[in-house]
Structures are given as C-alpha cells and as structure tokens.
Amino acid sequence: MINVRKILRLSAVTLGMIAGATSGALHADAERVQERIVVFEQEKVTLVNPFARKAKKGQNSAAFVLIQNNCEVGCRIVKARSPVANTVELHTSFEDNGVHKMRPVKFIALPGSTEDTVGEVELKSGGYHVMLIDLKQDLEVGTEIPVTLEMNNGKTLTAAYKVKGCCGHCHGPSQ
Numbered sequence: 026m027i028n029v030r031k032i033l034r035l036s037a038v039t040l041g042m043i044a045g046a047t048s049g050a051l052h053a054d055a056e057r058v059q060e061r062i063v064v065f066e067q068e069k070v071t072l073v074n075p076f077a078r079k080a081k082k083g084q085n086s087a088a089f090v091l092i093q094n095n096c097e098v099g100c101r102i103v104k105a106r107s108p109v110a111n112t113v114e115l116h117t118s119f120e121d122n123g124v125h126k127m128r129p130v131k132f133i134a135l136p137g138s139t140e141d142t143v144g145e146v147e148l149k150s151g152g153y154h155v156m157l158i159d160l161k162q163d164l165e166v167g168t169e170i171p172v173t174l175e176m177n178n179g180k181t182l183t184a185a186y187k188v189k190g191c192c193g194h195c196h197g198p199s200q
C-alpha cells in the first residue's frame with residue numbers, strides 16, 4: 026500500500042512541475058521566455074537559462090540561473106565552485122541607503138515543491154548570485170563556463186553557463 030501511495034504522489038508532483046514551469050514562464054518578460062530552455066536535469070532539480078557576465082581575467086563576474094526544485098523539502102545550495110575563478114562564493118544583493126551592495130551567504134534555500142507548484146528560486150541581478158572572484162581567464166561573450174552548485178544532501182549540479190554581455194547592475198570593477 027505504501028508503495029502505491031508513493032507512486033501516486035510522485036505523479037502528482039510531476040504534473041505540478043509542468044504547471045509550475047508554465048506559470049513561471051508567464052512571469053518572465055518576452056525576451057527572457059525565449060531564453061528559458063531547460064538545459065540540465067539532475068537529482069530532481071532543473072537549472073534553467075544558466076548564464077554568467079562577461080569579464081576580464083583578474084576581475085570579478087557573477088553567474089545566474091533559475092533553479093526549479095522537485096527534491097525533498099529542506100534542500101539547500103551550500104557551495105558553488107568553478108574552475109574559471111580563484112574564489113567562488115554564494116552572494117545576495119541588497120540596498121543600503123540607496124546603495125547597491127552584496128554579501129556572502131552560507132546557503133540558498135530551495136523551496137520545496139507541492140502537488141500544485143514547483144518550488145523555485147532565481148539567481149538574478151539584484152538577488153542571489155554565484156560570485157566569481159578573481160577570474161583566472163577572460164569570460165568572452167558567447168563562450169560557456171562550467172559552474173557547479175553543491176547541495177546539502179551531497180548532490181552536485183553542474184551546468185555550462187553561457188557568457189553574456191553586461192546588463193543592469195554590474196558586479197566587480199567596471200568594464
């Protein structure tokens with residue numbers, strides 16, 4: 026009996042994932058919907074539209090991605106790494122007296138999925154991001170870099186992040 030229940034719940038979650046992905050896309054502006062391609066699926070976590078900002082060797086950059094979570098409640102991103110930077114940190118952004126600032130965070134929580142919605146968190150400009158500090162190489166527009174997110178359950182999420190031109194709030198030295 027327990028097994029049957031588990032299967033029923035799993036299919037309900039899968040249906041919820043599809044519904045959640047659709048409503049999530051509606052929130053995005055038209056330009057970003059086109060870029061919203063599922064590129065990676067692993068351990069019930071989907072990384073959508075991973076990208077990083079262009080920067081020169083020795084400078085800083087930031088990596089962004091929409092994380093859709095279908096794993097158990099309580100999953101967290103606890104670490105990030107990439108071979109392109111000497112230091113990689115999880116950061117959040119905030120306003121302090123009208124000044125845009127950021128600081129490291131110990132983890133980024135992934136909201137759990139329910140039968141109706143998919144838990145998701147977006148690493149984006151002005152919010153959470155992966156900070157790539159002291160780049161070992163130039164990040165050229167159109168190239169891809171590997172970034173790995175480590176979860177508290179020991180699983181890792183590695184994807185190729187496409188390097189894009191700078192837009193909006195920039196991190197690190199001006200380019």
Ligand SMILES: [Cu+2]
Pocket residue numbers: 087116117127128154155156196
């Ligand atoms: Cu940062």
